[in-house]
Amino acid sequence: MSLPECWSCKYIFKWGELLFFIDGHKKCPKCGEKQYITTHSHWKSGFYSLALLLILFILNIFDLTVTLTAIFTFLSLVVVLSLIPFKLEFTNDREPFF
Numbered sequence: 001m002s003l004p005e006c007w008s009c010k011y012i013f014k015w016g017e018l019l020f021f022i023d024g025h026k027k028c029p030k031c032g033e034k035q036y037i038t039t040h041s042h043w044k045s046g047f048y049s050l051a052l053l054l055i056l057f058i059l060n061i062f063d064l065t066v067t068l069t070a071i072f073t074f075l076s077l078v079v080v081l082s083l084i085p086f087k088l089e090f091t092n093d094r095e096p097f098f
Helices: 039-061 066-087
Strands: 025-027 034-037
Touching: 039 066
Parallel strands: none
Antiparallel strands: 025 034
16 A cells, blocks of 8 residues: 555655645645646545444444444544555546536
């Protein structure tokens, strides 16, 4: 697993730089070019979100206490949010979602 790189200057982004996006793009800290998330990356992020919902559904089936459900949900959210930056890919043009 590796973090994405700038399409222009090949700068490898740090994990913390990829946590938040404004308007679907990120500026490269080295060259200043806009980095747009690819359609494929949007789909992968969506699958992670679906996996999180599936985990919540499974927890509901086991009829756990509210406290245990909250703990598992929080841990699942942390895992998903920490993995998403590793699955991002960038391009120089804005791509459609579909």
